[in-house]
Amino acid sequence: MQYDVVIGLEVHAELKTESKCFCSCKNEYGSSPNSNCCPVCMGLPGALPVLNRKAVEQTIRAGLALGFEINRTAIFERKNYFYPDLSKAYQISQLEKPICINGHLRVFDKDIPINRIHLEEDAGKLIHQDDVSMIDYNRCGVPLIELVTDALKEPHMETADEAIEFLTKLRQIYIYAGVADCEIEKGQMRADVNISLKPKGSKEFGTKVEMKNIMGFKAIHRAINYEIERQKEILDDGGEIVQETRKWDNDKGESFTLRTKENSEDYRYFPDPDLLAVNISDDEIKQIKDSMPMLPDEMKKKYLEEYGLNEYDTDVILADKEVSDMYRDCLKMYFQPKSVANWFTTEILARIKGGGTIQIGKENLVWIIRAVDEKKIRRNAAKDLLSYIWGTNLNAEQEAKRQGIMADMSSDLVFEVLDKVLLEKAQVVEQYKSEQDPKILNFLVGQVMKETRGKANAQEVMEKLKDKIN
Ligand code: ADP
Ligand code: MG
Ligand code: ZN
Numbered sequence: 001m002q003y004d005v006v007i008g009l010e011v012h013a014e015l016k017t018e019s020k021c022f023c024s025c026k027n028e029y030g031s032s033p034n035s036n037c038c039p040v041c042m043g044l045p046g047a048l049p050v051l052n053r054k055a056v057e058q059t060i061r062a063g064l065a066l067g068f069e070i071n072r073t074a075i076f077e078r079k080n081y082f083y084p085d086l087s088k089a090y091q092i093s094q095l096e097k098p099i100c101i102n103g104h105l106r107v108f109d110k111d112i113p114i115n116r117i118h119l120e121e122d123a124g125k126l127i128h129q130d131d132v133s134m135i136d137y138n139r140c141g142v143p144l145i146e147l148v149t150d151a152l153k154e155p156h157m158e159t160a161d162e163a164i165e166f167l168t169k170l171r172q173i174y175i176y177a178g179v180a181d182c183e184i185e186k187g188q189m190r191a192d193v194n195i196s197l198k199p200k201g202s203k204e205f206g207t208k209v210e211m212k213n214i215m216g217f218k219a220i221h222r223a224i225n226y227e228i229e230r231q232k233e234i235l236d237d238g239g240e241i242v243q244e245t246r247k248w249d250n251d252k253g254e255s256f257t258l259r260t261k262e263n264s265e266d267y268r269y270f271p272d273p274d275l276l277a278v279n280i281s282d283d284e285i286k287q288i289k290d291s292m293p294m295l296p297d298e299m300k301k302k303y304l305e306e307y308g309l310n311e312y313d314t315d316v317i318l319a320d321k322e323v324s325d326m327y328r329d330c331l332k333m334y335f336q337p338k339s340v341a342n343w344f345t346t347e348i349l350a351r352i353k354g355g356g357t358i359q360i361g362k363e364n365l366v367w368i369i370r371a372v373d374e375k376k377i378r379r380n381a382a383k384d385l386l387s388y389i390w391g392t393n394l395n396a397e398q399e400a401k402r403q404g405i406m407a408d409m410s411s412d413l414v415f416e417v418l419d420k421v422l423l424e425k426a427q428v429v430e431q432y433k434s435e436q437d438p439k440i441l442n443f444l445v446g447q448v449m450k451e452t453r454g455k456a457n458a459q460e461v462m463e464k465l466k467d468k469i470n
Contacts, residue, residue, distance in 0.1 A: 001236055005158045005228055006205060008151030008194035011170060013180040014122060014142050014187075015058045021121045021143035022049030022092060022275075029186050033136040041121075041141030043088025049274055051076075055143035056099065056278055058179050059119045060288050062145055063100030065177040065295055066170075068117060070285055074099045074278040076119075079267045084135055085123040093120035093146075095269045099278070103147075105173075106297075107166045110155040115148045125187075145180075151194060152205060160224035164217050167191060172296045175321050184216055193224055196241070197231045206231075207241040211255060214248045223248040226255060299324065307337035316345050323348065326358055326365075334366045336373065343369050347386055364389060364396040371400070375457045381405040407457040417451040418464060429469055441465065 017027050023040035039047040060070055075097040078090040098118030104111045122142040127134045147170070149157070157163050171189060174180040182189040191214065196206035211227060214220045226248075231241055245262065246255040294302075296318055303314040318324050323344055330340050343365070352358060368386055371377040377385070377400060389399055400406050422429055425444060432440040441462065448461045 002200040003197040003232060003235065004200055004202070006151050006196045006198065006208075007157040007159075007163050007224065008208070009147075009149045009157070009163060009166060010192040010194070011147045011167065012122075012190045013062075013145050013147075013174055013182055014189075015055055015119075015145060016178065016180055017052060017054045017058060017143055019052055019054075020141040021052050021055045021119070022141055025141065027142050028138075029188070031138060033134070034138060036138045037140065042137050043086070043140075049092065049272075051275060051278065052143065055119055056280070057284070057288060058143070059099045059117060059145050060280065060285060061177055061292065062147075062174060062179045063103060063117050064285070064289055064292060065173050065179070066100075066103040066105055066114065066117075066147075068100035068103035068114070070280055071097055071099055071101060072280050073097060074119075074280065076272045076275045076278070077269045078272050079120075079269055081267060083123070084133075085126050086140065087124075087137070091120060091123065092272055092275070093269075094118035095264065097277075099280070105166060105169060107157065107162050107169065110157075110162070112155065112157060112162075112166060113150040113153040115150040117145050117147045120144050120146060151196075151208075160221045160228075163193065163224055164221050167217060167220070169296070172319070172321075176293060176295050176299070178293060191220060193220060193227075195224065195227045195231065197228070197235060207243045209241060209243070210245045211248050212245055212258065215250065219248065219250045222250070222253065223255065226253065230255075303337075307331075307341070309337060309341050313341045313345050316349065317341060320352075322358060323352070326362055329362045330366050330369070333362065334370055336369070339373055340366075340369055347383060351390060359391040360386065360389060364394075367396045371396075371406070375407065375459060377406055378454055381454065404455065407455055407460075414448075414452055414456045414461070417448055417456075418461070418468065421447045421451060422465075422468060433469060 015021075015027075019025060020027050020036075020041055023038050025036045025038050025041055028036060040049055056074075063070055074094060076092050077095045079093045079095070080090040082089050095118075098116045100117035101115070103114040103117070105114060106112075120143075122139050122144040124135050124137040124140040127136060149166070151157070157166060167189075171182045174182050174189075180188060193211045193214065194208045195211070196208040198204060198206040209227060209231070211223055214223050227246075234241060242260060244260040245258045247258040248255045299318055300314055303309045303317065304311065309317075317327050327340065327344050331337060334340065348358060348365075365386075368377075368382050372379050372382045385396060385400055385403070385405065388394070388403075389396055421444060425447060428440060428444065431437075432444070444465055445458055445462050448465070449456060449458055
């Protein structure tokens with residue numbers, strides 16, 4: 001049987017703010033366990049939450065970047081559940097009146113509708129080691145936004161590739177907008193995937209299965225394809241899909257049941273009496289809009305049209321904001337978009353692949369690129385120089401001079417070598433005089449380059465040779 005696949009995503013991202021969402025503890029990754037906590041974020045009885053307005057601002061910024069409407073009044077509600085990662089036994093979240101509603105994100109040729117983005121607090125982190133479990137409350141109360149796509153509206157995502165493209169673009173937008181860092185390994189961006197199948201062309205939706213605990217985009221891709229196949233097999237055998245939450249085990253490459261059927265009613269949401277409604281003015285929205293940095297789509301247009309880059313180079317450079325920012329910084333000093341792009345898409349990217357950072361200053365990099373363009377240094381020597389000063393405080397120009405790798409035609413040395421070669425290869429020179437064969441001239445240039453160990457500029461050597469011979 002043929003099926004239509006329906007995919008819905010719930011994506012969590014930790015906001016970039018100085019302090020937590022409802023207390024003044026630091027919002028900081030990696031501090032020693034339970035060092036950024038207070039009675040509020042540890043959920044001690046009687047402690048009162050106070051809203052961090054910056055978290056609201058960041059949520060609005062995320063919404064505006066994705067074309068959402070902003071609710072002028074938003075409400076915080078308590079989502080009640082018992083689990084050790086959240087000691088007050090409820091999470092402050094939003095249900096009926098979230099901050100952002102009705103957004104969308106372009107994925108390949110589809111405009112994927114998004115229901116909402118709401119602001120909530122993150123829970124603590126459970127660490128299981130051998131037969132003990134530990135809790136780190138540092139993450140408790142960190143501002144978190146949850147985005148929920150609307151799979152029941154057209155068009156919806158249907159493949160693992162579309163879901164990954166959605167997440168990739170979303171991550172890029174959050175990073176460029178300055179809303180969140182979205183470092184996957186640090187758990188700063190996490191996604192749950194909802195999947196259902198229905199007979200091809202049918203209007204009625206099938207029962208959905210939610211998959212949680214998927215770390216990383218590759219694993220999400222695998223998990224989606226696994227779930228589609230699992231549901232297909234059940235349906236083909238005449239079985240029924242059970243509405244449930246499943247946990248993906250990436251090592252085994254399969255998922256298993258975590259819990260069946262769970263609805264929002266189970267959480268007994270109700271407005272949090274400790275927190276006032278959030279009022280958002282047109283003025284505030286306008287201010288945030290006006291301070292919005294350039295987003296990836298607009299940046300892409302600029303790279304294609306203003307800089308004349310091709311689509312591939314553009315995508316590669318934009319994929320990493322650090323690369324993209326530094327690329328534009330370099331252009332401010334040396335406006336050769338294609339030549340500079342070339343160094344980023346090859347040499348720089350090769351050196352930061354797999355999570356490294358750029359370890360060369362823009363002044364040094366620009367010096368190297370310009371020196372190659374101006375034929376003051378050979379490309380290969382320049383690449384070696386880049387490797388040599390990468391991660392050090394060395395200055396490119398000084399180092400190039402010290403190593404003697406700069407071409408310098410005016411130096412007596414090159415003239416000496418030229419004369420020497422002309423003398424030694426007198427016969428060849430005679431042959432060139434009579435035949436004027438460029439191949440012979442090239443041979444002579446090659447001899448000079450060899451003698452100078454590449455320090456000379458080949459083009460200029462050729463000119464000088466021609467002059468001398470004729
Ligand atoms: P829950 O209350 O179980 O979390 P939601 O209504 O919040 O369910 O939906 C969670 C996600 O699942 C949303 O992205 C939603 O669009 C998606 N979804 C809802 N129904 C289906 C379905 N039949 N198939 C696939 N995804 C669905
Ligand atoms: Mg949900
Ligand atoms: Zn606190």
